[in-house]
Amino acid sequence: MSTPGGRAFRLHLPHxxxxxxxxxxxxxxxxxxxxxxxxxxxxxxxEDLARGYGGAHIQWAPPTQHHPAPPAQQGEPR
Known part of the structure; x- marks a missing residue:
């Protein structure tokens, strides 16, 4: 999931x-x-959001990992 800025989570509702x-x-x-x-x-x-959904619980998304750019290609293209 891509968020507009902030830490992502999933809200699991009781039903x-x-x-x-x-x-x-x-x-x-x-x-x-x-x-x-x-x-x-x-x-x-x-906490207020979860309480508003009557006992929902939170599952945090793993932190976003930033991968380094691949190395530049050397030599002639094939």
Whole structure:
């Protein structure tokens, strides 16, 4: 998942639905309810967001890894 900036997570709802989301640098939490329609839910904190969904739990996404650029090709192309 690509986020507009912040740490990515998955919000697991009690009835089985899973929403992608992110936490901004200032701590605001945003969950994507419907990506096709652009519907999101936001709260002042991740705890508030999870509480608003009645017992949801958080799964943190692994940190984004930055890979070095491949080395430049030497010699003539084949």
């Amino acid at each position: 089985g639905l899973v929403l992608d989301g992110w936490v901004t640098a200032d701590g605001q939490a945003v969950a994507i309810e419907d990506a096709d329609l652009g519907l999101t839910a936001a709260a002042a904190s991740l």
